[in-house]
Amino acid sequence: KNQVEQSPQSLIILEGKNCTLQCNYTVSPFSNLRWYKQDTGRGPVSLTIMTFSENTKSNGRYTATLDADTKQSSLHITASQLSDSASYICVVSDYTGNTPLVFGKGTRLSVIA
Amino acid sequence: DTEVTQTPKHLVMGMTNKKSLKCEQHMGHRAMYWYKQKAKKPPELMFVYSYEKLSINESVPSRFSPECPNSSLLNLHLHALQPEDSALYLCASSQESATGITEAFFGQGTRLTVV
Numbered sequence: 001k002n003q004v005e006q007s008p009q010s011l012i013i014l015e016g017k018n019c020t021l022q023c024n025y026t027v028s029p030f031s032n033l034r035w036y037k038q039d040t041g042r043g044p045v046s047l048t049i050m051t052f053s054e055n056t057k058s059n060g061r062y063t064a065t066l067d068a069d070t071k072q073s074s075l076h077i078t079a080s081q082l083s084d085s086a087s088y089i090c091v092v093s094d095y096t097g098n099t100p101l102v103f104g105k106g107t108r109l110s111v112i113a
Numbered sequence: 114d115t116e117v118t119q120t121p122k123h124l125v126m127g128m129t130n131k132k133s134l135k136c137e138q139h140m141g142h143r144a145m146y147w148y149k150q151k152a153k154k155p156p157e158l159m160f161v162y163s164y165e166k167l168s169i170n171e172s173v174p175s176r177f178s179p180e181c182p183n184s185s186l187l188n189l190h191l192h193a194l195q196p197e198d199s200a201l202y203l204c205a206s207s208q209e210s211a212t213g214i215t216e217a218f219f220g221q222g223t224r225l226t227v228v
């Protein structure tokens with residue numbers, strides 16, 4: 001069964017600090033992996049999208065890594081800001097299109113002053 | 114324009130009401146999706162339209178009826194809902210691609226409350 005597991009479930013960090021969120025998946029065949037940021041009550045916003053041939057991709061203070069061999073991804077947030085408080089969702093797509101997007105349960109990040 | 118627009122933003126309806134959620138995109142995307150999201154849970158896929166035809170229905174109750182009148186619009190008709198149907202309803206769109214590598218854009222959602 002296609003699954004996406006994220007850890008930790010929730011995280012609290014001080015403003016200015018860095019953090020790393022983890023994502024493991026069993027989706028096969030693998031097409032691409034995305035990280036989304038979702039503010040409470042709003043739609044998810046794409047941060048990065050990576051295919052199997054990409055190891056890392058950055059978007060400002062967000063850097064995603066992908067190891068397609070171990071089926072693991074991470075999202076690193078540098079110099080966190082209060083506005084980074086949100087849920088971060090790892091989403092994996094298979095090659096067949098039969099399962100358009102498989103969502104992880106997300107990591108709830110709280111950045112405090 | 115990389116926006117997916119959903120209306121209304123908030124909706125309160127009774128269990129005997131009939132209402133519709135609307136979604137619009139002008140990115141030329143040929144795949145459109147409806148998701149349901151309960152609090153502190155990831156979005157759950159409900160329907161997928163591909164080239165204006167329903168391609169996936171994730172065993173959604175018939176009180177939810179999707180409609181895709183054209184390539185830019187996606188509706189979700191609601192009738193005789195239950196309080197447990199209260200949730201954030203998200204619309205998304207993506208460009209169909211033979212490689213499966215497509216960016217999915219989400220709308221801001223409609224917060225539905227059934228009373």
